[in-house]
Amino acid sequence: MRTVSAISASYFVAETVRKQNTLVVSRFIQAAIVVFALCAVTIPAFGQATFSLTISTPHDVVKAGSEVRVKITLTNTSNHDIGVGVERQVSSYGEKHYEVEVQNEKGVRAPLTRHGHIMRGEVPDPPGDLAEQLELGSDLILDVKPGDVAYDVIIANKMYDLSQPGKYSIQVHRFDPESQTEVLSNTITVTVTPATS
Numbered sequence: 001m002r003t004v005s006a007i008s009a010s011y012f013v014a015e016t017v018r019k020q021n022t023l024v025v026s027r028f029i030q031a032a033i034v035v036f037a038l039c040a041v042t043i044p045a046f047g048q049a050t051f052s053l054t055i056s057t058p059h060d061v062v063k064a065g066s067e068v069r070v071k072i073t074l075t076n077t078s079n080h081d082i083g084v085g086v087e088r089q090v091s092s093y094g095e096k097h098y099e100v101e102v103q104n105e106k107g108v109r110a111p112l113t114r115h116g117h118i119m120r121g122e123v124p125d126p127p128g129d130l131a132e133q134l135e136l137g138s139d140l141i142l143d144v145k146p147g148d149v150a151y152d153v154i155i156a157n158k159m160y161d162l163s164q165p166g167k168y169s170i171q172v173h174r175f176d177p178e179s180q181t182e183v184l185s186n187t188i189t190v191t192v193t194p195a196t197s
Helices: 004-042 114-119 128-136
Strands: 051-056 061-063 069-076 082-087 099-103 139-144 149-155 166-176 181-184 188-193
Touching: 051 166, 051 181, 069 082, 069 166, 082 149, 139 149
Parallel strands: 061 188
Antiparallel strands: 051 069, 069 149, 082 139, 099 166, 166 181, 166 188
16 A cells, blocks of 8 residues: 655656646747748748839830830749849840740730740740850849849840830739749830831
């Protein structure tokens, strides 16, 4: 038969073990909360892009054959710095970093130029002069802080044949590797008038 002192000792040991286990679990939970909080600060929620895209053009009405210049503004919408590849000195080869979509009034994609096919990888290696130009328009990785912007430029009719008069909608998009999402810009409309008008 167990004595009172033996029962008390057993209870004391059991209670001590229970408190130690509770303390271990509590510390584990605290550590998990700290790790989660740190991750929340540095990693965006899945599907939440780290940047937004806005495009604009200085002329929304141009004559056929004239340059259709599109300025791209990338804004860091995250809470941490991001590295963004852009063209050095904001040249006109932004299509190396962005996909460009141009459609006519009927929603049909405008015909691609040879340069457009090359940039989409739909034709063999480019001729020497174009290859040299693409090389000269070298990449620059910018460290963009939260709220700051990075600029790039695309000449839309270098990618697409916009020689036919009419209205064309233009949009660009870029893949965000951090959130694994495709980020779309706003859509702008450019009206192309006959060259002789």
